[in-house]
Amino acid sequence: MNVVQELGAWYAPEATRFTVWAPLRSSVELRLFDPEERRVEMAFAAGDGCWRAEVPDVAPGTRYSFVLDGDLERPDPASFAQPDGVHGPSVVVDHFSETRSAASWAGPQWEESVFYELHVGTFTEQGTFEAIIGRLPSLKDLGVTCLSLMPVAHFPGQRNWGYDGVYPFAAHTTYGGVQGLKRLADACHSLGLGIVLDVVYNHFGPEGNYLRDFGPYFTDVYHTPWGEAVNFDGPYSDGVRKYCIENALYWLKTCDLDGLRLDAVHAIYDAAAVPFLEELTREVDALSLDSGRQRWLIAESDRNDARFLRPSEQGGLGLHAQWNDDFHHALHALVTGERHGYYQDFGRVEDLGQAWRQNYVYSGQYSPFRKRRHGNCAVDRAKSQFVVCSQNHDQVGNRLRGDRLSTMVSFETLKVVAAALCLSPFQPMLFMGQEYGEKRPFPYFIDHTDPKLVQAVRQGRKKEFQAFWRGTPLDPKAETTFTSAVLNWETQDERARQLWAWYKRLLALRRSHPVLGPDMAVAREVRESATPACLWVHARRAETEVVLYFAFGDQPEAPAPWELPEGTWQRLEDSSARRWGGPGTHGPEELCHPQAPQFHARQVQLWERVARKE
The missing domain is CATH 2.60.40.1180 (Golgi alpha-mannosidase II)
Structure with missing residues (x-):
């Protein structure tokens, strides 16, 4: 499949093209509010299950929706903007009128990557893409080469981690929408920084999720811990794959991002001869070849399965890199002494040495936590294919109180951890604030409007934490839970400045020393x-x-x-x-x-x- 971007509302001065996939509907009507209502019958193409219409005189900012079978009105599943929330109409966006100041950007070098994971809503007091731009020079000075944004796809309410997104093409309005994201990408590129976005293809959020009204996006054959499994291998799965691949190309091509972090690929269930992830990689590699600029696909997986990284000719899926949880777990358990949950599999200094030598700690041996053998051998994979961290949104946010490593270990230990991360042979990733020892927590938060759903999330979090912690987690719906996570940039003391300088020194050594950093793999x-x-x-x-x-x-x-x-x-x-x-x-x-x-x-x-x- 050679995927062409067409889903959604693509504005042009002469006519705006609307395309929606709804293979089982008998009629689809486009309803425009501009401001007077207009209705346009859409034409069906049996070959791909899409309905299409080209409409002249549609201005950017026009609200619209689709009417299915004459009576069911829904927003566009490929909406580029949802300013009225997940239940409101979609909005036409002009993607091509703005100019880029970094049009000659050739992309970052992967082997030199130092990632910085952040949540847009809590990175600054303003919680916007625009506010991030002012802090980019400091991150570059630190030694960061690439931002890694948590998901920004439109979610219900005003605050969310982003994994409850239901409009994967629409950057959330409170962050600044797609135009704000493009300005951030351009600002990054102007400073020589890359930008990667976290995307979620293993499930979609519950509130405002109208995908099933358009087509068989989901399957009952598989199940995920977070919601219905996405249909990547059943009847009509070609349309679902096209939807997700178009989404990936949208972020990379239209929004000019440098890569995507694929959330929990172990929960993308797919028994097809050519798996979705392999097809996605081929499409992204084709984009890289056509544009002359490399784009990356970075998997998150807890399987310790090197097949995600091996090229297709070696029986793999060809993804470019993977988060390596084993490195985090080995380092965290060693310095904190924690042994509950999956940390019971770690805690010896030998585990950290094993990660340095063989990439995974568990490559087929018995895991006491899982009560079975876990992982396979990854020694044939380059160490540069593994992204490692000492903290990230999951490992901090899924603690009972969202507490950071800076509240658990001494200042001297924080410096040892920093060196183990920054001087490893892998690609290091910092979690926002760790470079100066931020002590504010990063707990899980939501802003759903359905009271029953809010209560279900509360109960689910309590049940999930029983395996790890004793006590009650912070209320994810409370606004104070969200505000407690906003970084405290203004009150950094001398220790914070010393830790920041230590990180800068380590990253400078990694970047400039002839042996340290990626060359330690040799x-x-x-x-x-x-x-x-x-x-x-x-x-x-x-x-x-x-x-x-x-x-x-x-x-x-x-x-x-x-x-x-x-x-x-x-x-x-x-x-x-x-x-x-x-x-x-x-x-x-x-x-x-x-x-x-x-x-x-x-x-x-x-x-x-x-x-x-x-």
């Missing part, structure tokens, strides 16, 4: 020690060598369990230095084999081999 050795709990990484490139010591334990000053390799070594960096808010460095600045550095508890040291002079 010619490296990883060792672990349980007592004291520490990780040792030795990497080289040409004549340059580095050794990283990560001390995770609480032991006071102690020698490292391994000697430095042969040669003369100089201290490259130390998290305990006073400029980073630490207690001060310990021991000499230069060591020679067979010496070993001295350690504080919860400390990172970087050593660089000094090249011999001839």
Whole structure:
């Protein structure tokens, strides 16, 4: 399938083209409010199940809806704007009148990526795309290369995480709509930053979900934890696939984004010979080829299944990258000591070492949490295909109180975590605020208008948390739950500034040092020690060598369990230095084999081999 963007209302001065997929309806009528009402009969094409009409003299901003079989009126499933909410009419948008200041943008380099995940509504007090633009220079200065936005597809009410979206083509009005998103993308590109959007194809939200009135978008064959499963392999699934692929192309091409993060692909159930995800990848790769600019598809999956990443000729789906939960779980359990829920599978420093060596921690061995074997081997996949984090919206927001790592561990531990993330051989991702140790929570919040649905969400959250936590979660409907998550930019203290500077230093090393960062995937050795709990990484490139010591334990000053390799070594960096808010460095600045550095508890040291002079 070579998908052409046509669903929705595509404005042009001479005539606006309306297209909607409704294969089982006997008639579809277009109702226009501009401001006087007009009705237009739409023509049906049996070949693809779409109804079409071209209407002259339709101005941008015109409200419209579809009347199905003469009596059922519904908004456009491919609406580009829903200013009156999920139950109101759709609105015609002019996508092509604005000009781009970054028209020559060639796209970011994947191997240099440093992602920054944010929620538009809580990143600033204003909660808009426009307000994000003012903070872009600071993020670039930090070392971020690409924003990763949580979903912005139109959801019910004024506040939501975004995973309850029901109009996947319509950027939410409170954020600034699609024009605001385009301005943000252009501002990112003007600064040399990429922008990725989280999209949800495994389910759609419950309130305002009128898709079933248009066609068989859903199936009873499969079920998801969040709602009806999407029909990707049953009768009429070609139209459903086209809808989702057009949506992906809309964000990437029309809105000029650089990639998509695909939510929970393990819940996209599909037994077709050519799975939807493989077809989607082909279409996105074709767009990249045609435009001369690479677009990315980044999967979220808890399966530890490398087939998502392998090319189709190797039996895979060909996605470009994947979030790696195992790295997060190994690091989090190690520094917090938490062992409930899926954290019971982790907690040893050996788990973190396994992630560094083999990408997944679980690649087929028995998982006590799942009570079965879990995962498969991913050692054939490049480490650059894995996006890793120490915090993200799920791992913070699905805690009982939405508490961040900064409220659970010491300042010195936060710096060790930062180094383990930023100097890993994977692609690092920060969650908004962690770069300065934000302490405000990020709990789950909604703004549904149906009281029964609100109560169902409350009860569902309580039931979901029983496996992890004791207590009652924050009320997701309460406005105070939402406002508690807004970042506190204005009251950052000296510790916050020191942590921010530490992150900047680490990302600069990752970017500029000949060995650190992505190049650590080549010619490296990883060792672990349980007592004291520490990780040792030795990497080289040409004549340059580095050794990283990560001390995770609480032991006071102690020698490292391994000697430095042969040669003369100089201290490259130390998290305990006073400029980073630490207690001060310990021991000499230069060591020679067979010496070993001295350690504080919860400390990172970087050593660089000094090249011999001839």
